[in-house]
Amino acid sequence: MDKNVNISILMDFYGQLLTLKQLDAMDLYYNNDLSLSEIALELGISRQGVRDSIKRGEKQLYELEEKLGLVKRFNDISKNIDIMNSVIDSLQIADGDKEKLDKIKEISKGLTKDL
Amino acid sequence: MDKNVNISILMDFYGQLLTLKQLDAMDLYYNNDLSLSEIALELGISRQGVRDSIKRGEKQLYELEEKLGLVKRFNDISKNIDIMNSVIDSLQIADGDKEKLDKIKEISKGLTKDL
Numbered sequence: 001m002d003k004n005v006n007i008s009i010l011m012d013f014y015g016q017l018l019t020l021k022q023l024d025a026m027d028l029y030y031n032n033d034l035s036l037s038e039i040a041l042e043l044g045i046s047r048q049g050v051r052d053s054i055k056r057g058e059k060q061l062y063e064l065e066e067k068l069g070l071v072k073r074f075n076d077i078s079k080n081i082d083i084m085n086s087v088i089d090s091l092q093i094a095d096g097d098k099e100k101l102d103k104i105k106e107i108s109k110g111l112t113k114d115l
Numbered sequence: 116m117d118k119n120v121n122i123s124i125l126m127d128f129y130g131q132l133l134t135l136k137q138l139d140a141m142d143l144y145y146n147n148d149l150s151l152s153e154i155a156l157e158l159g160i161s162r163q164g165v166r167d168s169i170k171r172g173e174k175q176l177y178e179l180e181e182k183l184g185l186v187k188r189f190n191d192i193s194k195n196i197d198i199m200n201s202v203i204d205s206l207q208i209a210d211g212d213k214e215k216l217d218k219i220k221e222i223s224k225g226l227t228k229d230l
Contacts, residue, residue, distance in 0.1 A: 110195065
């Protein structure tokens with residue numbers, strides 16, 4: 001099986017919707033880089049069971065993204081926020097508005113974190 | 116059954132994860148304000164079947180929000196974007212930066228739409 005980096009990202013967004021067994025197996029495989037055999041040993045299930053769990057989990061994650069599109073949405077918005085931030089950073093601002101600009105920057109830079 | 120306005124919002128976020136039957140019944144009930152009997156007639160299923168579909172759908176929507184929290188996240192971010200927009204609107208800007216400010220406003224006001 002390919003270790004697709006996108007899967008880790010999908011797990012961040014939709015992991016809560018997987019079963020605990022799937023989540024455990026996928027976390028060990030994708031985030032901790034264990035082999036199928038090592039995971040089987042760790043979780044006390046067969047190597048084939050681990051493989052099936054991960055495969056089913058991957059399928060579900062792709063379907064969830066197809067239906068909800070959260071990762072795509074996150075990427076689109078993040079890009080816009082980054083553009084906005086760089087324009088904000090380049091503004092020539094009246095001295096009296098220094099505080100306001102700081103407030104804008106604070107919120108704007110916090111947005112990506114909250115997405 | 117109470118017609119909870121929150122359900123319509125939850126449907127916007129998670130509707131794609133419900134079955135088509137649930138989605139149809141809930142849409143007619145919550146967004147088109149039909150009665151259970153009218154929906155039963157419309158969908159060609161029993162009144163009790165409609166009721167069960169809606170109840171199960173509601174439960175799933177609440178569970179999805181508990182797990183993913185998209186509505187809460189949306190509300191939090193929207194609030195921050197609104198605050199940011201009102202500060203941006205109040206900025207005293209150097210004449211040369213007029214165009215930049217317009218760009219910031221355009222992106223900023225588009226963010227909520229893209230969430």
